[in-house]
Amino acid sequence: MAPRIDLKLLPPEEAIAFFRQKGFQIGFDYRDVWQQEHQAAFTVAKAMQVDLLQDIRAQIDAALANGTTLQTFIAELRPNLVKRGWWGRKLMTDPLTDETKDVQLGSPARLKVIYDINLRTAHADGQWTRIQEEKETLPFLMYDHTPSAYERPEHAAWDGKVLPVDDPWIRAHYPVKAWGCKCRVIQMGQRQLDRQGLKVGQAPAEKYSTYTNKRTGETQQIPAGVDPAFHYPPGGRLENLGKMLAEKVSALPAAMADAVTKEKR
Template sequence: MLEETPPLLLPEEAIAFFRAKGIAFGFDWRDVWQEEHAKAFTVAKAMSRDLLEDIRQAVDDALVNGTTLATFREQLTPLLMARGWWGRSLETDPLTGEQRVVQLGSPARLRTIFDTNLRSAYAAGRWERIQRQKRVFPFLIYESVKDGRERPEHGAWHKTILPVDDPWWDTHYPPCGWNCRCTARPANQRMLDRRGEKVTDQPVRFPQKDYVNRRTGEITRTERGIDPGFSFNVGKAYLDPLSPKPMPGQPGEGDATAAADLSADAEKVLKRLLRPFELEAGEIQRGKIWRDATGWPFAIGAGLFRSPRGDLQLPNRSQLRRYELGLAALARPDTIRLVWVRDKTGRMMLMRRYLAGTVAFDIGRAGWRTTPLRSAGGGKIVWQR
């Protein structure tokens, strides 16, 4: 019997997304723009790593422990005050050189930091689950809170029902603005029939306008009801950091490429490594859900080669062929096994092992690695060509 209620989001999914972010400094909230927020943690005017790490740790604790806003404020406020990051202060804008009186820490700012980061992390976690379940739950239902405090546009989008892969979700997957409380709920045809609901022929549309980011010069065309900086699908953008990371002993540190950028040389190497997965334009950096021969899903993209800090770790010239063969084995294996391996601490880890050619590719929650085929025996065969 087909399941009637989609499984609940596991907190670990949202936590994994948040912890995979790098660090970015921005004096103005527009300095880190759109999808860049999915790659890096930032707080406007928090211009030192120690300060950002304090705030980041508090958000992490809130995700892990289900901390309330009141507790979040209570724990973080004295830390920010001790660092002198509280109240109004005369600061120099590094972009313009202008000195301005700006707001640093405050109860209102802590609420925004808490709300935006938690909602985005859970939305990204849901999207990963939505992608894995879309063969069973192929539709999404836009749901607004409808308590009289919602934006009129969000209220008009309430009960919009479209396929998961409809491009409307590229710009309308919640959150769609500051303090947006909307969600997107998975559904299947049986659920819609039972409730007398139908797929939407044409979503309600509102006028669009161009928004110019005066900090970066970027022009974004945004529909009314979607705040500037929110006109993207946080779940799709989050696929990059969702990718398993290189395990110790895998590719060495590259050029510390920022999480939001790819140099021409880095993109050339990544295209070569990821060729077996046939990524479309933009998917190398953004990532996409790819399924192996058994249907097991992975996020494939540049995120496979990012360190926990968000820097690229690309193989050097002597390593390149080894990893190229390993990824080819992942894409087109001769055999897939489940194997238990021991990490450097002695902890046992269950991994999926893909064997083809002369290299085996191991991948699991702890990350991924390549292994010479001669030392990659054992385990339980779960698929064979």
């Protein structure tokens, strides 16, 4: 089994830089702000006011910068969310369908997901920046499967797999690629491979399933082991995501669009 890395030991600078470049995007359903859009915009499903998103993001930012624990994150954010009425179950109208639904707003479980996903994706994309900077001397990545409560057999099968940094399979499966996934990669040079008796291998054969996002109507072929929401390549914040976010902002109500624009300045 491949050696494991403690997320807390990863250098935070790139992760913080990735997180702080994000704008805001309103979404009623997690599928409204989809895939690569998450690299450009911070969103929390059913948090329908920009100032509410600002408060939640500020706590995530503090967690990244200060190493705040999950317990502290929940303890500090919960009173504000309760005061603002964004807690427990409530009736809300879905703006896409005009249906009134009984939905879950804030809860310890939801805050755990918000904390975990945002920290892990920020660290992963921040690490990708460093990987690209160092790939001339450290040209290989080893997939490091870490068991979790949401175990995927595909991820376990990839443990210890070594491929070149720029292999297309790496871009398709670079963690995080699933809800609750704790997998990551370890960057290596030839000397490290030789010391550990590792060899550069072949990319695993891909299997695909068809998935349609019922909120957007988009149909895609999704690789096995990848949750549809995470089917996007790393490093996308450098590839015209500003234009993507601008297009999303233009579709917002005027007050929300103005708040997002001010935040980006």
